[in-house]
Amino acid sequence: MARDEFVAQWGSLGTQWGINRTMAQIHALLMTAPEPMCTDEVMEKLEISRGNAHTNLKDLVGWNLVRIITKKGDRKEYFEAEKDVWKIFITISKERKRREIEPAIHLLRDCADRTKDEAAGPGRAFHQQMKDLDEFLSFGVKVADTVITMKHASALQWAMRLLG
Amino acid sequence: MARDEFVAQWGSLGTQWGINRTMAQIHALLMTAPEPMCTDEVMEKLEISRGNAHTNLKDLVGWNLVRIITKKGDRKEYFEAEKDVWKIFITISKERKRREIEPAIHLLRDCADRTKDEAAGPGRAFHQQMKDLDEFLSFGVKVADTVITMKHASALQWAMRLLG
DNA sequence: CGTTATTTTCAGATTTTAATGAAATTGTGA
DNA sequence: TCACAATTTCATTAAAATCTGAAAATAACG
Numbered sequence: 065m066a067r068d069e070f071v072a073q074w075g076s077l078g079t080q081w082g083i084n085r086t087m088a089q090i091h092a093l094l095m096t097a098p099e100p101m102c103t104d105e106v107m108e109k110l111e112i113s114r115g116n117a118h119t120n121l122k123d124l125v126g127w128n129l130v131r132i133i134t135k136k137g138d139r140k141e142y143f144e145a146e147k148d149v150w151k152i153f154i155t156i157s158k159e160r161k162r163r164e165i166e167p168a169i170h171l172l173r174d175c176a177d178r179t180k181d182e183a184a185g186p187g188r189a190f191h192q193q194m195k196d197l198d199e200f201l202s203f204g205v206k207v208a209d210t211v212i213t214m215k216h217a218s219a220l221q222w223a224m225r226l227l228g
Numbered sequence: 229m230a231r232d233e234f235v236a237q238w239g240s241l242g243t244q245w246g247i248n249r250t251m252a253q254i255h256a257l258l259m260t261a262p263e264p265m266c267t268d269e270v271m272e273k274l275e276i277s278r279g280n281a282h283t284n285l286k287d288l289v290g291w292n293l294v295r296i297i298t299k300k301g302d303r304k305e306y307f308e309a310e311k312d313v314w315k316i317f318i319t320i321s322k323e324r325k326r327r328e329i330e331p332a333i334h335l336l337r338d339c340a341d342r343t344k345d346e347a348a349g350p351g352r353a354f355h356q357q358m359k360d361l362d363e364f365l366s367f368g369v370k371v372a373d374t375v376i377t378m379k380h381a382s383a384l385q386w387a388m389r390l391l392g
Numbered sequence: 393c394g395t396t397a398t399t400t401t402c403a404g405a406t407t408t409t410a411a412t413g414a415a416a417t418t419g420t421g422a
Numbered sequence: 423t424c425a426c427a428a429t430t431t432c433a434t435t436a437a438a439a440t441c442t443g444a445a446a447a448t449a450a451c452g
Contacts, residue, residue: 066342067354073335079408080328082246084440096354103399113442118400139397139450147357149364164244171237178230190231190260193311200313207387222390223371243438248410267429277412282430303420303428393452400447408439417430422423 067096071110086112087120091129094145100133102140128155150216157208165201172198231260235274250276251284255293258309264297266304292319314380321372329365336362 071092078088089110094101101109107117121143124130129152133142146152176194179187211219235256242252253274258265265273271281285307288294293316297306310316340358343351375383 066339066351069342070335070339070354070358074332077328077332077335080246080331082244086440096357098350098353114399115401115443116441119441122400141399149360153364164241167244168238168241171234171241175230175234178233186262187230189262190234193260194234196313200317203384203387206391210390220367223367226374226386227370250410278429279413279431280411283411286430305429395451397450398448401445402442403444404442406439406441409437411436412432412434414433415431417428419428420426422425 070096084120086110086116087123090117090120091124091145094124094130094143095147097145100142100144102142104140106143127159150219154212157212161205161208165205169198169201169205172201234260248284250274250280251287254281254284255288255309258288258294258307259311261309264306264308266306268304270307291323314383318376321376325369325372329369333362333365333369336365 071089074092075085075089078091079085081088090106093106093109103114103117103121106112106121107114110117121130124145125132125143128146130143130145133144135142146155172194176191176198179191179194182188182191214222235253238256239249239253242255243249245252254270257270257273267278267281267285270276270285271278274281285294288309289296289307292310294307294309297308299306310319336358340355340362343355343358346352346355378386
Protein backbone atom coordinates (compact mmCIF):
# COMPACT_ATOMS: atom_id res chain seq x y z
CA MET A 65 0.00 0.00 0.00
CA ALA A 66 1.28 3.43 -0.99
CA ARG A 67 0.49 4.96 2.37
CA ASP A 68 2.63 2.43 4.26
CA GLU A 69 5.47 3.16 1.89
CA PHE A 70 5.03 6.86 2.47
CA VAL A 71 5.08 6.48 6.25
CA ALA A 72 8.19 4.30 6.19
CA GLN A 73 10.09 6.48 3.75
CA TRP A 74 9.10 9.74 5.38
CA GLY A 75 10.60 8.29 8.53
CA SER A 76 13.92 7.65 6.79
CA LEU A 77 13.92 11.11 5.26
CA GLY A 78 13.23 12.53 8.71
CA THR A 79 16.49 11.15 10.07
CA GLN A 80 18.38 13.05 7.37
CA TRP A 81 16.56 16.14 8.53
CA GLY A 82 17.71 15.60 12.09
CA ILE A 83 14.25 14.47 13.22
CA ASN A 84 13.88 11.10 14.84
CA ARG A 85 12.49 8.36 12.66
CA THR A 86 9.49 7.53 14.82
CA MET A 87 8.38 11.11 15.13
CA ALA A 88 8.54 11.56 11.37
CA GLN A 89 6.65 8.31 10.84
CA ILE A 90 3.91 9.27 13.26
CA HIS A 91 3.64 12.62 11.55
CA ALA A 92 3.35 10.96 8.15
CA LEU A 93 0.80 8.53 9.53
CA LEU A 94 -1.40 11.22 11.02
CA MET A 95 -1.03 13.53 8.05
CA THR A 96 -2.53 10.83 5.87
CA ALA A 97 -5.07 9.52 8.34
CA PRO A 98 -8.72 10.03 7.39
CA GLU A 99 -9.63 10.24 11.09
CA PRO A 100 -7.79 11.18 14.28
CA MET A 101 -5.98 8.21 15.79
CA CYS A 102 -5.47 7.14 19.39
CA THR A 103 -2.22 5.99 20.97
CA ASP A 104 -3.07 2.31 20.61
CA GLU A 105 -3.79 2.65 16.93
CA VAL A 106 -0.48 4.37 16.35
CA MET A 107 1.33 1.71 18.41
CA GLU A 108 -0.27 -1.07 16.42
CA LYS A 109 0.19 0.49 13.01
CA LEU A 110 3.88 1.29 13.54
CA GLU A 111 4.61 -1.64 15.87
CA ILE A 112 6.16 0.50 18.56
CA SER A 113 5.88 0.59 22.34
CA ARG A 114 3.44 2.69 24.28
CA GLY A 115 6.17 4.84 25.77
CA ASN A 116 7.64 5.57 22.38
CA ALA A 117 4.28 6.37 20.82
CA HIS A 118 3.34 8.57 23.74
CA THR A 119 6.57 10.55 23.83
CA ASN A 120 6.63 11.24 20.12
CA LEU A 121 2.95 12.10 19.93
CA LYS A 122 3.43 14.63 22.69
CA ASP A 123 6.55 16.00 21.00
CA LEU A 124 4.52 16.51 17.83
CA VAL A 125 1.89 18.33 19.87
CA GLY A 126 4.76 20.43 21.25
CA TRP A 127 5.72 21.30 17.68
CA ASN A 128 2.10 22.33 17.05
CA LEU A 129 1.98 19.91 14.15
CA VAL A 130 -0.55 17.68 15.89
CA ARG A 131 -3.49 18.50 18.13
CA ILE A 132 -5.37 16.47 20.66
CA ILE A 133 -9.00 15.65 19.96
CA THR A 134 -11.42 14.32 22.53
CA LYS A 135 -14.65 12.60 21.65
CA LYS A 136 -17.55 12.74 24.07
CA GLY A 137 -18.39 9.52 25.81
CA ASP A 138 -14.82 8.32 25.19
CA ARG A 139 -12.04 9.07 27.57
CA LYS A 140 -9.18 8.36 25.17
CA GLU A 141 -7.21 11.10 23.51
CA TYR A 142 -7.12 11.16 19.74
CA PHE A 143 -4.46 12.85 17.67
CA GLU A 144 -4.96 14.78 14.49
CA ALA A 145 -2.26 16.30 12.30
CA GLU A 146 -2.56 19.59 10.49
CA LYS A 147 -3.01 18.77 6.80
CA ASP A 148 -2.95 22.17 5.20
CA VAL A 149 0.45 22.48 3.59
CA TRP A 150 0.78 26.22 4.08
CA LYS A 151 -0.12 25.93 7.77
CA ILE A 152 2.41 23.12 8.21
CA PHE A 153 5.04 25.32 6.62
CA ILE A 154 4.19 28.27 8.89
CA THR A 155 4.29 26.08 11.97
CA ILE A 156 7.62 24.48 11.14
CA SER A 157 9.12 27.85 10.23
CA LYS A 158 8.05 29.35 13.54
CA GLU A 159 9.39 26.46 15.55
CA ARG A 160 12.70 26.30 13.73
CA LYS A 161 13.13 30.02 14.13
CA ARG A 162 12.55 29.71 17.85
CA ARG A 163 14.62 26.58 18.42
CA GLU A 164 17.46 26.98 15.94
CA ILE A 165 17.86 30.51 14.65
CA GLU A 166 17.23 32.63 17.71
CA PRO A 167 19.74 30.79 19.92
CA ALA A 168 22.31 31.22 17.14
CA ILE A 169 21.62 34.95 16.97
CA HIS A 170 22.06 35.24 20.72
CA LEU A 171 25.41 33.51 20.52
CA LEU A 172 26.55 35.73 17.66
CA ARG A 173 25.54 38.92 19.48
CA ASP A 174 27.24 37.80 22.63
CA CYS A 175 30.47 37.05 20.77
CA ALA A 176 30.27 40.34 18.86
CA ASP A 177 29.71 42.29 22.07
CA ARG A 178 32.63 40.70 23.81
CA THR A 179 35.00 41.74 21.03
CA LYS A 180 33.64 45.15 20.08
CA ASP A 181 36.66 46.98 21.55
CA GLU A 182 39.22 45.13 19.51
CA ALA A 183 39.55 47.70 16.76
CA ALA A 184 42.82 46.21 15.59
CA GLY A 185 44.44 42.82 15.67
CA PRO A 186 42.98 39.39 14.99
CA GLY A 187 39.85 40.14 17.00
CA ARG A 188 38.76 42.70 14.41
CA ALA A 189 37.94 40.16 11.72
CA PHE A 190 36.24 37.87 14.23
CA HIS A 191 34.05 40.70 15.46
CA GLN A 192 33.07 41.56 11.92
CA GLN A 193 32.29 37.94 11.08
CA MET A 194 29.98 37.71 14.10
CA LYS A 195 28.24 40.91 13.06
CA ASP A 196 27.84 39.75 9.47
CA LEU A 197 26.33 36.45 10.53
CA ASP A 198 24.04 38.17 13.02
CA GLU A 199 22.90 40.71 10.47
CA PHE A 200 22.15 38.01 7.92
CA LEU A 201 20.21 35.79 10.27
CA SER A 202 18.32 38.72 11.79
CA PHE A 203 17.31 39.89 8.36
CA GLY A 204 16.20 36.35 7.55
CA VAL A 205 14.08 36.31 10.67
CA LYS A 206 12.43 39.57 9.65
CA VAL A 207 11.57 38.15 6.24
CA ALA A 208 10.30 34.96 7.83
CA ASP A 209 8.15 36.91 10.29
CA THR A 210 6.55 38.76 7.42
CA VAL A 211 5.89 35.61 5.41
CA ILE A 212 4.58 33.83 8.48
CA THR A 213 1.85 36.37 8.94
CA MET A 214 0.79 36.32 5.31
CA LYS A 215 -2.08 34.45 3.82
CA HIS A 216 -1.06 31.67 1.45
CA ALA A 217 -2.45 33.52 -1.55
CA SER A 218 -0.50 36.70 -0.78
CA ALA A 219 2.74 34.83 -0.27
CA LEU A 220 2.17 32.98 -3.50
CA GLN A 221 1.58 36.21 -5.35
CA TRP A 222 4.75 37.70 -3.90
CA ALA A 223 6.82 34.68 -4.88
CA MET A 224 5.26 34.55 -8.34
CA ARG A 225 6.45 38.05 -9.00
CA LEU A 226 9.97 36.85 -8.35
CA LEU A 227 9.64 33.95 -10.77
CA GLY A 228 8.55 36.40 -13.47
CA MET B 229 38.37 33.93 24.52
CA ALA B 230 35.24 34.74 22.54
CA ARG B 231 36.28 32.67 19.57
CA ASP B 232 36.63 29.49 21.62
CA GLU B 233 33.21 30.11 23.06
CA PHE B 234 31.83 30.57 19.57
CA VAL B 235 33.38 27.34 18.32
CA ALA B 236 32.12 25.33 21.28
CA GLN B 237 28.61 26.75 21.19
CA TRP B 238 28.26 26.55 17.42
CA GLY B 239 29.02 22.87 17.85
CA SER B 240 26.17 22.45 20.32
CA LEU B 241 23.79 24.36 18.08
CA GLY B 242 24.84 22.14 15.21
CA THR B 243 23.56 19.05 16.95
CA GLN B 244 20.10 20.63 17.18
CA TRP B 245 20.32 21.23 13.45
CA GLY B 246 21.04 17.57 12.81
CA ILE B 247 24.71 18.26 12.06
CA ASN B 248 27.34 16.48 14.05
CA ARG B 249 29.06 18.48 16.75
CA THR B 250 32.59 18.10 15.45
CA MET B 251 31.67 19.11 11.93
CA ALA B 252 29.93 22.23 13.20
CA GLN B 253 32.89 23.05 15.43
CA ILE B 254 35.39 22.68 12.63
CA HIS B 255 33.21 24.86 10.46
CA ALA B 256 33.07 27.53 13.17
CA LEU B 257 36.81 27.27 13.68
CA LEU B 258 37.65 27.69 10.02
CA MET B 259 35.05 30.40 9.49
CA THR B 260 36.82 32.49 12.12
CA ALA B 261 40.38 31.51 11.24
CA PRO B 262 42.57 34.31 9.87
CA GLU B 263 44.52 31.79 7.81
CA PRO B 264 43.78 28.34 6.33
CA MET B 265 44.49 25.57 8.82
CA CYS B 266 45.98 22.11 8.38
CA THR B 267 44.65 18.88 9.87
CA ASP B 268 47.13 18.92 12.75
CA GLU B 269 46.16 22.42 13.76
CA VAL B 270 42.48 21.48 13.78
CA MET B 271 43.25 18.33 15.78
CA GLU B 272 45.19 20.29 18.35
CA LYS B 273 42.75 23.16 18.67
CA LEU B 274 39.71 20.93 19.12
CA GLU B 275 41.53 18.07 20.85
CA ILE B 276 40.21 15.44 18.49
CA SER B 277 41.78 12.47 16.72
CA ARG B 278 43.27 12.54 13.25
CA GLY B 279 40.58 10.27 11.84
CA ASN B 280 37.82 12.44 13.20
CA ALA B 281 39.40 15.66 11.97
CA HIS B 282 40.05 14.16 8.57
CA THR B 283 36.57 12.75 8.08
CA ASN B 284 34.79 15.92 9.09
CA LEU B 285 37.09 18.19 7.11
CA LYS B 286 36.41 16.14 4.02
CA ASP B 287 32.68 16.16 4.74
CA LEU B 288 32.81 19.95 4.90
CA VAL B 289 34.63 19.98 1.59
CA GLY B 290 31.83 17.73 0.29
CA TRP B 291 29.32 20.36 1.44
CA ASN B 292 31.33 22.98 -0.48
CA LEU B 293 31.64 24.99 2.71
CA VAL B 294 35.39 24.45 2.90
CA ARG B 295 38.03 24.28 0.21
CA ILE B 296 41.49 22.80 0.14
CA ILE B 297 44.45 25.13 -0.21
CA THR B 298 47.94 23.98 -1.07
CA LYS B 299 51.02 26.05 -0.47
CA LYS B 300 54.04 25.56 -2.67
CA GLY B 301 56.99 23.94 -1.03
CA ASP B 302 54.66 22.38 1.54
CA ARG B 303 52.96 19.11 0.92
CA LYS B 304 50.28 19.49 3.58
CA GLU B 305 46.72 20.34 2.73
CA TYR B 306 45.27 23.45 4.30
CA PHE B 307 41.57 24.09 4.74
CA GLU B 308 39.78 27.37 4.32
CA ALA B 309 36.11 28.06 4.95
CA GLU B 310 33.96 30.34 2.88
CA LYS B 311 33.38 33.48 4.95
CA ASP B 312 30.97 35.44 2.81
CA VAL B 313 27.59 35.03 4.48
CA TRP B 314 25.56 35.17 1.28
CA LYS B 315 27.76 32.53 -0.35
CA ILE B 316 27.45 30.30 2.72
CA PHE B 317 23.69 30.66 2.51
CA ILE B 318 23.62 29.79 -1.19
CA THR B 319 25.83 26.74 -0.64
CA ILE B 320 23.80 25.39 2.25
CA SER B 321 20.55 25.99 0.36
CA LYS B 322 21.80 24.10 -2.67
CA GLU B 323 23.01 21.16 -0.63
CA ARG B 324 19.89 20.92 1.47
CA LYS B 325 17.75 21.06 -1.63
CA ARG B 326 19.72 18.22 -3.17
CA ARG B 327 19.99 16.07 -0.04
CA GLU B 328 16.68 16.71 1.71
CA ILE B 329 14.05 18.26 -0.51
CA GLU B 330 14.53 16.47 -3.79
CA PRO B 331 14.37 12.97 -2.29
CA ALA B 332 11.15 14.00 -0.53
CA ILE B 333 9.66 15.23 -3.79
CA HIS B 334 10.51 11.94 -5.47
CA LEU B 335 8.77 10.02 -2.72
CA LEU B 336 5.69 12.22 -2.93
CA ARG B 337 5.46 11.86 -6.72
CA ASP B 338 5.89 8.13 -6.49
CA CYS B 339 3.12 7.86 -3.90
CA ALA B 340 0.85 10.17 -5.89
CA ASP B 341 1.42 8.17 -9.07
CA ARG B 342 0.62 4.89 -7.43
CA THR B 343 -2.75 6.16 -6.25
CA LYS B 344 -3.86 8.30 -9.17
CA ASP B 345 -6.58 5.86 -10.18
CA GLU B 346 -8.30 5.88 -6.84
CA ALA B 347 -10.91 8.45 -7.70
CA ALA B 348 -13.08 7.42 -4.79
CA GLY B 349 -12.52 5.85 -1.42
CA PRO B 350 -9.85 6.53 1.18
CA GLY B 351 -7.10 6.65 -1.44
CA ARG B 352 -8.55 9.86 -2.85
CA ALA B 353 -7.54 12.05 0.07
CA PHE B 354 -4.13 10.42 0.31
CA HIS B 355 -3.48 11.07 -3.36
CA GLN B 356 -4.47 14.70 -2.95
CA GLN B 357 -2.27 15.11 0.12
CA MET B 358 0.73 13.77 -1.80
CA LYS B 359 -0.01 16.15 -4.66
CA ASP B 360 -0.38 19.12 -2.32
CA LEU B 361 2.90 18.40 -0.59
CA ASP B 362 4.66 17.84 -3.91
CA GLU B 363 3.29 21.06 -5.36
CA PHE B 364 4.35 23.05 -2.32
CA LEU B 365 7.88 21.68 -2.18
CA SER B 366 8.33 21.97 -5.93
CA PHE B 367 7.25 25.58 -5.82
CA GLY B 368 9.67 26.15 -2.95
CA VAL B 369 12.46 24.66 -5.03
CA LYS B 370 11.63 27.01 -7.89
CA VAL B 371 11.81 30.01 -5.59
CA ALA B 372 15.04 28.75 -4.07
CA ASP B 373 16.55 28.20 -7.52
CA THR B 374 15.76 31.77 -8.42
CA VAL B 375 17.18 33.19 -5.22
CA ILE B 376 20.26 30.99 -5.50
CA THR B 377 21.19 32.52 -8.83
CA MET B 378 20.70 36.09 -7.60
CA LYS B 379 23.37 38.48 -6.46
CA HIS B 380 23.17 39.36 -2.80
CA ALA B 381 22.15 42.94 -3.58
CA SER B 382 19.28 41.89 -5.83
CA ALA B 383 17.96 39.41 -3.31
CA LEU B 384 18.17 42.05 -0.62
CA GLN B 385 16.25 44.50 -2.75
CA TRP B 386 13.58 41.92 -3.43
CA ALA B 387 13.22 41.07 0.24
CA MET B 388 13.20 44.73 1.25
CA ARG B 389 10.20 45.33 -0.96
CA LEU B 390 8.38 42.71 1.06
CA LEU B 391 9.26 44.35 4.36
CA GLY B 392 7.81 47.59 3.07
C1' DC C 393 -14.83 6.53 47.90
C1' DG C 394 -13.19 2.32 44.91
C1' DT C 395 -12.72 0.71 40.28
C1' DT C 396 -10.99 1.03 35.92
C1' DA C 397 -9.32 3.22 31.70
C1' DT C 398 -5.84 6.10 30.26
C1' DT C 399 -1.74 8.78 30.43
C1' DT C 400 2.84 9.62 32.00
C1' DT C 401 7.34 8.58 33.58
C1' DC C 402 11.70 6.48 33.66
C1' DA C 403 15.44 2.87 34.57
C1' DG C 404 17.46 -0.23 31.83
C1' DA C 405 18.15 -2.35 27.15
C1' DT C 406 19.03 -1.61 22.51
C1' DT C 407 20.34 0.66 18.47
C1' DT C 408 22.60 4.16 16.08
C1' DT C 409 26.07 7.40 15.47
C1' DA C 410 30.53 9.30 16.17
C1' DA C 411 35.47 9.03 17.61
C1' DT C 412 39.85 6.77 18.21
C1' DG C 413 44.22 5.21 16.79
C1' DA C 414 46.88 2.40 14.23
C1' DA C 415 47.67 0.27 9.84
C1' DA C 416 47.42 0.80 4.90
C1' DT C 417 47.79 3.70 1.09
C1' DT C 418 49.25 7.52 -1.57
C1' DG C 419 52.30 10.74 -3.36
C1' DT C 420 56.61 13.60 -3.40
C1' DG C 421 61.41 14.57 -3.60
C1' DA C 422 66.12 12.97 -3.31
C1' DT D 423 63.69 3.24 -6.26
C1' DC D 424 63.66 4.39 -1.51
C1' DA D 425 62.54 7.08 2.47
C1' DC D 426 59.44 9.93 4.35
C1' DA D 427 55.43 12.93 5.01
C1' DA D 428 50.81 13.13 4.61
C1' DT D 429 46.31 11.23 3.72
C1' DT D 430 42.89 7.74 4.01
C1' DT D 431 40.64 3.78 5.76
C1' DC D 432 38.54 0.96 9.07
C1' DA D 433 38.01 -2.30 13.05
C1' DT D 434 37.25 -1.29 17.55
C1' DT D 435 35.53 1.50 21.32
C1' DA D 436 32.86 5.09 23.29
C1' DA D 437 29.04 8.03 23.53
C1' DA D 438 24.55 9.54 22.42
C1' DA D 439 20.01 8.80 21.05
C1' DT D 440 16.13 6.07 20.97
C1' DC D 441 12.97 2.43 22.53
C1' DT D 442 10.79 -0.77 25.75
C1' DG D 443 7.86 -2.23 29.25
C1' DA D 444 6.24 -1.98 33.48
C1' DA D 445 5.16 0.83 37.44
C1' DA D 446 3.28 5.16 38.99
C1' DA D 447 0.24 8.84 38.44
C1' DT D 448 -3.98 10.81 36.84
C1' DA D 449 -8.70 11.31 36.17
C1' DA D 450 -13.44 9.75 34.78
C1' DC D 451 -17.32 7.08 36.25
C1' DG D 452 -20.74 4.77 39.17
